[in-house]
Amino acid sequence: xxxxxxxxxxxxxxxxxxxxxxxxxxxxxxxxxxxxxxxxxxxxxxxxxxxxxxxxxxxxxxxxxxxxxxxxxxxxxxxxxxxxxxxxxxxxxxxxxxxxxxxxxxxxxxxxxxxxxxxxxxxxxxxxxxxxxxxxxxxxxxxxxxxxxxxxxxxxxxxxxxxxxxxxxxxxxxxxxxxxxxxxxxxxxxxxxxxxxxxxxxxxxxxxxxxxxxxxxxxxxxxxxxxxxxxxxxxxxxxxxxxxxxxxxxxxxxxxxxxxxxxxxxxxxxxxxxxxxxxxx
Amino acid sequence: xxxxxxxxxxxxxxxxxxxxxxxxxxxxxxxxxxxxxxxxxxxxxxxxxxxxxxxxxxxxxxxxxxxxxxxxxxxxxxxxxxxxxxxxxxxxxxxxxxxxxxxxxxxxxxxxxxxxxxxxxxxxxxxxxxxxxxxxxxxxxxxxxxxxxxxxxxxxxxxxxxxxxxxxxxxxxxxxxxxxxxxxxxxxxxxxxxxxxxxxxxxxxxxxxxxxxxxxxx
Numbered sequence: 001x002x003x004x005x006x007x008x009x010x011x012x013x014x015x016x017x018x019x020x021x022x023x024x025x026x027x028x029x030x031x032x033x034x035x036x037x038x039x040x041x042x043x044x045x046x047x048x049x050x051x052x053x054x055x056x057x058x059x060x061x062x063x064x065x066x067x068x069x070x071x072x073x074x075x076x077x078x079x080x081x082x083x084x085x086x087x088x089x090x091x092x093x094x095x096x097x098x099x100x101x102x103x104x105x106x107x108x109x110x111x112x113x114x115x116x117x118x119x120x121x122x123x124x125x126x127x128x129x130x131x132x133x134x135x136x137x138x139x140x141x142x143x144x145x146x147x148x149x150x151x152x153x154x155x156x157x158x159x160x161x162x163x164x165x166x167x168x169x170x171x172x173x174x175x176x177x178x179x180x181x182x183x184x185x186x187x188x189x190x191x192x193x194x195x196x197x198x199x200x201x202x203x204x205x206x207x208x209x210x211x212x213x214x215x216x217x218x219x220x221x222x223x224x225x226x227x228x229x230x231x232x233x234x235x236x237x238x239x240x241x242x243x244x245x246x247x248x249x250x251x252x253x254x255x256x257x258x259x260x261x262x263x264x265x266x267x268x269x270x271x272x273x274x275x276x277x278x279x280x281x
Numbered sequence: 282x283x284x285x286x287x288x289x290x291x292x293x294x295x296x297x298x299x300x301x302x303x304x305x306x307x308x309x310x311x312x313x314x315x316x317x318x319x320x321x322x323x324x325x326x327x328x329x330x331x332x333x334x335x336x337x338x339x340x341x342x343x344x345x346x347x348x349x350x351x352x353x354x355x356x357x358x359x360x361x362x363x364x365x366x367x368x369x370x371x372x373x374x375x376x377x378x379x380x381x382x383x384x385x386x387x388x389x390x391x392x393x394x395x396x397x398x399x400x401x402x403x404x405x406x407x408x409x410x411x412x413x414x415x416x417x418x419x420x421x422x423x424x425x426x427x428x429x430x431x432x433x434x435x436x437x438x439x440x441x442x443x444x445x446x447x448x449x450x451x452x453x454x455x456x457x458x459x460x461x462x463x464x465x466x467x468x469x470x471x472x473x474x475x476x477x478x479x480x481x482x483x484x485x486x487x488x489x490x491x492x493x494x495x496x497x498x499x
Contacts, residue, residue, distance in 0.1 A: 046350050048499040071352040081346035081499075084292065086338045091291035099284030099352050122295070124341070135347075148350075 001026075001146055001178040007044055007054035016040050016202040019054075022146075022180045027172060029193035029210070030182040031273060037202040038182045039079055042150045045180070046076060059146060072100050075139030079151040079182075082131050083138075085124025089117060092138070100142035108141040115163070128155035136164055140171050147171070149181040153188050161185070165192055186269035190214065196269070200277050208250075218252035219271055221245075221263040230259065237279025248275035285353060285361040289335045293369075296331075303327045307377060315390055317381035318400035321374065322408075328373035329408050332366035336419045346499035355494040359420070363487055366412040374405060402472070406479045413486035421493045 002022035009016040016037045022028040032038050043049045045056060047063045056063040059070055083092060089112055097103045112119060115133045123131065136152050147168070153161045165188060168179060183189050189196060189210070196213060198206035208217075222230060223244040232238075234251035248267065249255060255264055267275070293300070303324060310320040339345050349355065378397065385392040418430045446456045464471050 043346070043499065048346055048349055050496075050498060068352045068354060068357070071350070074350070076347070076350035078347050078350065081343040083347065084288070084338050084344045085341050086292055086295055087288065088295070091288070091295070094291065095284050095288045096351075098287045 001059065002045065002180060003055070003057040004041070004045065005055045007041075007056055008052045009040055009044060009049060010052055011040075014040075014202055016044070018199065018202070018204050020180075020197055020204065020207075022178050024176060024178055025172075026194040027168075027179040027181065027192055029189035029196040030180065030199060031184075031186060031189060031196060031269065032182075032199035033273070033277060034184070036199045038199060039150055040202070041199065042078065042148055042180075042182070045148060046074075072102070072142065073145045075142065075144035075147045077132065077135040077139055077147075077149040077152045079154060082135055083123050085122060087123055088121060089119040089123075089134070092123075092134075093119075096138060096142065102143040104141050104143070108137055111137045111141070111167075115160070129157070129160060132156060133160065133164065136167065140167060145177055147177075147179040147181070149179060151182055151184065153183055153185055161188065168192060186273070190269055198273065198276055205276055212250075213269065213272065214266075216252050217248065217250050217267055217272060218255070219265045219267040219275065220247040220249060220255055220259075221265065222247060226259075226262055230262075237275045237281060239275060239279040246275065246279070248272065248279060282353075282357055282361050282364075284351070285358060286365060289332075289361070289365050292335050292338050293331060296334075299331075300328075307380065311380060311384040312388075315388075317385060317390075317392065318396060318404075321377050321381055321397075321400055322404040324377045325370060325374045325404055326408050326411070329366060329370035329412060330415075331369060332362055332412055333415050333419055335365065336362065336416070340423055343499075349499060355497075356491050359416075359487065359490045359494050362416055362490070363412075363483070366416070367409065370405060370408055370412070374401065406475060410479060410482055413483050417486055417490040417493055420490055420497075 001024045002020075004018055004020045007016065007018050014035075014037070018037065018041055020028075020030070020041070030038055030041065040049065044051050045058060045063065047056075047066060058066055059073060061070060087095070089109075093105055093109065096108070097105055109119070112134070115130075115137065117126075117130055117134055117137075123134070126134065132152060132155055136149070139147055139149070149168075152168075153164060156164065168181075169192070171177065172179065179192075181189070181192065193210050195207065195209045197204055220230070220235075221241075221243065225244075227238075227245045227247070230247070231254075232247075234249045234254055235247045236250055237248040239246045252264060252266075255262065265271075306327075307320065307324045310323070311317070314320055339348055349358070378401070381397075382392050384390075414434055415431060418434065422430050449456050460471075
């Protein structure tokens, strides 16, 4: 559905170098701290920036060859951009109806009502959360095969976030669809994604199935003495702490069986990010 | 293309205050001025320049970035701006001409059709050329810097024209008189020449604007 191979983009003080794949029928997550390169990756996928090197294939075509018909099959949410603030939802309905052959006007308006989005108000008067809801609703209202969602839940309260994630799960019920989604709220990704990529300083530092990430990854809390005798073959990162060391492993079972005395915590994705970014190899 | 036109028309309809002021100005001018040519040119310019404003509205809060994730092409976007500019120019010219004709009839002022044609042709050529200069500048430099770039461009054009007149006068050719004489003796040729310059200007402007958009990173 989507493939990036050694895509490079150089900015002053920043170098993106990433490979990534989104399979048909899968929801793939992209996580990383602010400025890690998530938005740059999304922009490269959408052809909004010109990559310096590498290959980007979207829906089986190089991104530079994507035509208007192909773009009708992609739904997008961007973290730092949206519909013109000088339009209303009523205007958008007419505009999107003219742009997308499969635009579902009734569904879109019904969902706008459910999410309490006023149809007569200029979009520039919307809150960040309202703008985000609007973009998600527009993205799923034209039978897109691929959704590219950069921080779709940013600025939303818990209830709205839950409602939106349900919409995305509903969207995935139909076969042949895929989503690439980024979020700084890791619990959103844990419950939605089949696999997760982690990006830091423009480089992909981890790719793993979410199930594996949650079942096999763990954080070992060890004293200095325990650390000295620890088999480090399956330690991905370690970090000095007041009590000794925190160690990230992708083989929790190995340490559970061989080191019954050490403290092993089932790491959350947030802790995993912290260890991958701040820990040493 | 259709979706972009719908968007720009909707943007236009949402600017009721601006167009209300322009309509009021038109009414005042038509009631006060005896010469409809000024009113026709001025009001047409005010409406047609709205095309440039639509680019600013697209750019508002980095909106252009999202716009290009929708099913449109960069070339299609540029083409739509020129088409929208020509449509609004022709439409406003037609409406204000009809209103001028009615106002002239009510106020018992002679409406010179020949002069109206002359005003119309020159206004339409000049106004669309203003758009042709502005569209690529606005796309390249965005709102604030494009105003400066436009001033520099027009100042540059003025300096070039001034230098041409001055230099030719040094070699004993009076350009202004030459043009006047040409217009008197071969009006048809002059019109054809002006139209050719206009078409060339529009084509160059369009090609530059497409190149600007295709190279742009959002």
